[in-house]
Amino acid sequence: MGQLEVWETQFDLLKAHWLKEYEINYSDSIYEGIHYWDQNGRFSFALFKKEKKEEFYELMKLVYDCKYSTKKNTVQQIEEYVRRNYQQDIKLHEIADRFFLSREYISRKFKQEYHETITDYVTKIKIEKAKELLGNPFLKIYEIAETVGYQNDKYFIKVFKKREGQTPKEYRLSLQKS
Missing domain, CATH: 1.10.10.60 (Homeodomain-like)
Known part of the structure; x- marks a missing residue:
């Protein structure tokens, strides 16, 4: 389990960095309480991987949306500058x-x-x-x-x-x- 904790910590650090850099309001409350245990009570790496992948894709979508809208705003700022x-x-x-x-x-x-x-x-x-x-x-x-x-x-x-x-x-x- 030690390596999984390292991966999860690295993921959380990356997530925190992106959230701060792109000023994204993000609630990971939907991921709280998720346990990576199968119906027999054993840890499931497949479930862990699936949940982290979903969380990563959701975060990437937020970052992409933020970056795109920032660039769009920059183009609009350029248009305003040209117009003035x-x-x-x-x-x-x-x-x-x-x-x-x-x-x-x-x-x-x-x-x-x-x-x-x-x-x-x-x-x-x-x-x-x-x-x-x-x-x-x-x-x-x-x-x-x-x-x-x-x-x-x-x-x-x-x-x-x-x-x-x-x-x-x-x-x-x-x-x-x-």
């Missing part, structure tokens, strides 16, 4: 440094979550904001371009037309007609 700072020239390596993640990981997870690249997402936000500003007839196109983060108004017009199918000026005229 769209006027700046945001670089992927700067986001990676800020969130302590690799560029590849961020790119992959962002695309999984939002179904577009970070670059496309930033462009979409800039164009959405530009469309709002185009409703103000007193703002010049180059001012709107600068406001949404484009240093070159010609490039802004090109991007806008590619995305919207019309130039900012044409879009503004369509707003005035409606």
Whole structure:
């Protein structure tokens, strides 16, 4: 029985480490009172193994759920950061440094979550904001371009037309007609 006690202690230490690291509220009360004895009153290693395996799988599911939701929250935090700072020239390596993640990981997870690249997402936000500003007839196109983060108004017009199918000026005229 000495080796089983060592294994159980190691399992309990691993469990305690994971619960603390991932801040998981876990009640092992359902495992309290489980005895590893067969109907003849003898210790059953098979029953011990089965119960520990079930407890381990349940714990792994909790850890996985916690890790996944944490990563999802990180991707959402990245999206919020991008949305707040769209006027700046945001670089992927700067986001990676800020969130302590690799560029590849961020790119992959962002695309999984939002179904577009970070670059496309930033462009979409800039164009959405530009469309709002185009409703103000007193703002010049180059001012709107600068406001949404484009240093070159010609490039802004090109991007806008590619995305919207019309130039900012044409879009503004369509707003005035409606």
